[in-house]
Amino acid sequence: MLLKLKEDLKQSVQAAYDVTMDDNAIILSPTKKEFNGDYTFVVFPLVKTLKNNPQVIAETIGNEMVKSSELVDGFNVVKGFLNLSLTSIFWDALLNDVSKSDFGIQSPNGKKMMVEFSSPNTNKPLHLGHIRNILLGWSISQIAEANGYEAIKTQIINDRGIAVCKSMISWQKFGKGETPQSTGIKGDHFVGKYYVQFEKAFQEEYKDWQKGEGQNVYTENRKEAEGAEAFFKRYKNQYFNEFSKIGKETKAMLIKWESGDEETVALWEKMNNWVYEGFEKTYQALGVSFDSINYESETYLLGKATVEKGLKEGLFYKKDDGSVWVDLEDAGMDHKIILRSDGTSVYMTQDLGTAQMRYEKFGIDSMIYTVADEQDYHFKVLFEILKRLGEPYADQLHHLSYGMVDLTTGKMKSREGTVVDADDLVVDVFEAAKKSSTERGGLEGMEEKEKDKIYNKIGLAALKYFIIKINPRKRMTFDPNESVDMQGTTGPYIQNAYVRIQSVLRKVKQSGFNEVPFKGEITYNNLDKEILVMMESYPSVIAEALEKYDPSVVANYCYTLAKSFHRYYHDNVILDTENPKVSSYRINLATSLGKLLAKGMKLLGIEMPDYM
RNA sequence: GGCCCCGUAGCUCAGCUGGAUAGAGCAACUGACUUCUAAUCAGUAGGUCCCAGGUUCGAAUCCUGGCGGGGUCACCA
Structure with missing residues (x-):
């Protein structure tokens, strides 16, 4: 629906100035709360080509839009900002868009994206650092799929x-x-x-x-x-x-x-x-x-043939002692060894070979390596070498680099026994959720087994959200107390919004309420509009998350959406049999919003309970 | 030392490829549950966006130079 509005805007500019705007130059953003209007068009970029002052341009376009677009019924101009007010035709249609069952699902694009994550050593159990890695890798693979890719999740286990x-x-x-x-x-x-x-x-x-x-x-x-x-x-x-x-x-x-x-x-x-x-x-x-x-035991010999090939092509050079090197100085890097003098592999050799093997075996179009940022340079080198080797996928490789996890007491060091064990952590968050839930008593009367499932969902939501909400690039401090927080910007807070929706929907069902048509017959208040605008942006949010290789984009989106809903829930009665039209609309909105929240959280590896 | 990443409220973090008066949560304080789940909501308070220049209608955002923190520069992975 936003596309239609953009199209109308484009035509208005055409009509008023006889200038054709480039589609991606039309930037419409939701109007800030402090101002009147629904969507804002910034006219500054047009000032130069139209050779007029921003105020005049904005007013001219505004007038034209009110005249010719059925979606616009008013406007105001503040400096160079054209704030458009939209008709209920627009909002009805927007709700219709976001309510569709396939909303936010991209059709397959036929491309395969491999995502590597976890990749542990087999000499010790997984720890908190692995958890950040796993959550990021898993999440980005889900986000890739939501964007139409076929994601192949992989790990390379260091078993030797x-x-x-x-x-x-x-x-x-x-x-x-x-x-x-x-x-x-x-x-x-x-x-x-x-x-x-x-x-x-x-x-x-x-x-x-x-x-x-x-x-x-x-x-x-x-x-x-x-x-x-x-x-x-x-x-x-x-x-x-x-x-x-x-x-x-x-x-x-x-x-x-x-x-x-x-x-x-x-x-x-x-x-x-x-x-x-x-x-x-x-x-x-x-x-x-x-x-x-x-398994490294199966891949550690790969890549030697590639080294030979590169040598023949003059991409690499051999030192007197027999070791093979690549000179990357012209790309701002240094000389790097890719085969030892005794002919055995180094890590780089194996990575070169494994990349080729994966390409041949799976026909992948792109690959994401989820590895901590201490290996930034390694991957820079790896990608550069693959590019020089002329590998067809070489410019479709990405290192999803993330910062190390610190503890409140300092760095985690396995040698010093200060690591936080992954299994312990899962138990801890379960117990915290159980304690919290028992205090609230929301699950009374339920069977223990069912309760446990819910505690598990809540505990994991707290833990996972705590980690995934942070921009991967940033080093993070893991505070065990905060990781089991269930209020504020947390997984359980978002789950709670969903649970409240399910609760209302159960009530609707029980009451035997029949939904009635409401289009064109209800007025949308500011919060209605805010929520619809936010929901509409979901597809662009998951696109952005993939583009930036950053699941925290989705995490923050889910929080904002949940927050708006909590306020909505507080301010509005959803099921009100006295007002069937408004109720029908609100049930519609809440249903769609609940689905969207669940969909978004699923991308983060977080499941929604029906009760909590 | 070279290169890379980070620096925003007391703390933990958002801030989209430059847009209007920089936002959340936690912690502190005040209010709101006989009504769809109060794991919620509303409010108060809290800022030299590390510093200094530059680019322009406009800079937390882009550029340059510093400062502080982290990483990396192995015939380790």
Whole structure:
């Protein structure tokens, strides 16, 4: 309906000035509350071409519109702002638009967009950082689908390497044959426990060494005025590689794994499967799933052929030691290694190969990598190299970069055990929702099982919304108390708007009220108009969210819509059998608004309860 | 040090590709539930939009230079 208004505006300009406006130059925005009118047209951009003062132009166009458009019945001009007042024809039609069952659903555009997110290591359980990643990735995939794309959700699991071997060695040494089944510990936590135990054992070994042999190494290798503590902190990796007994065992295991040693591979598979079972439970609890999973054990050799190809084409160069590099200085970057001197892959090699594999396998048109912002440079380089290789999808790659999650007590560090566990968090928010709901008593008389489902929806809404409402680019501080807030700008606040609507609709049904036609017979007040305008903007909101790769756009939209509804609900009686026309209209509005809220929140991975 | 990101109310954050008097929530204070769910609503108070220049009818927004915070510059991932 807004299109029609724009068209009328365009024609009015044509009629008054004989100038054809470019469609996307016609910017109509909702009029600010402080002024009279419904939509505002800013005439400043026209001043130059029309060579007249803004006041005159605005009045001329305004007059023309009142005369020729059935949608406009008045206007006022403040400086260069033309505020148009619209007729009920417009509002009737707008309500009609937003009430359609397919409103806000884009028809498929035939394009495939792959979204990579989560991508954990198999040596420890998922934590708060993964949750931000997962929510962003999941949400952007939903938003892509809402915009007509076919989204393919994927993750690449880091299931190999030295870290994974640490857990394996540790379990061999200290596990005494324990399993997740025998201990009742969730698989990923179980393996994580041994990873932690490895670190502990290693630290003890390191400490002992520092008192003996390490002393000589310290005096020989320390920097000027470097204390023992600082030195040994810096030297840790080197110790692991050169002196550590447990380190040697771990490296030996990695080599055995790479050579395909049966026993090692069997242990590796057994332990990874424990982890996958655990991950699966966490994903289920968070309500996310994947369409395709890559394992590094299967992709880490990819990309070597590409390096060869690039070498032949002169895109890369080989150093004397045999390592392969790419020179990106002309693009403002530096030289980057893409193959080690011993011919083994680095991360970049694998990423090049995996991108090509995904393109070939799925025929994707574009890809989004959901990875924390510490890897900004890596992806800049990756995309540049793919571009130079002439990959057809190279300009359709995007890094959905997000800031790290800090705690109120400081940074999360797995080494220091300050991470917030994902599973714990899900339990915490459930409990908080339960407590809150019980205090309010809105679910009394319901079966426990049903109640639990609702607590879960509310708790997850609080947690998810708390994280997803923040612009991904920004580093965020996770305050556990605020994450379970249920008032104000929160998930439960939005759910509550929806629940109130469902409650009214139940009442309507019970009362046996029959809806009657109302078009052309009701007057729209300011809040009616505000809400309709907002609802109308939904398609452009989800388009913007995808364009900016930013789900928080949708989160903020849902909040504003819920807020308006809460006020509407407070100020207006929706079911009023004395006024069937107005009631019919309001029921219509509330129904559509409820659906829209649910639709928007679904894009964030948040479900709506019918009661709360 | 080079490059990238961030800086808006006491706190957490919005502010769309430049538009009218910069907005929410939390925290504080005041009111509103025998009426469709008060997880709500209405109100009070709270601002050098980090600083300084520049671009123009108009700058929180764009440009330049600073300041502060974070990240990154490995034959790690």
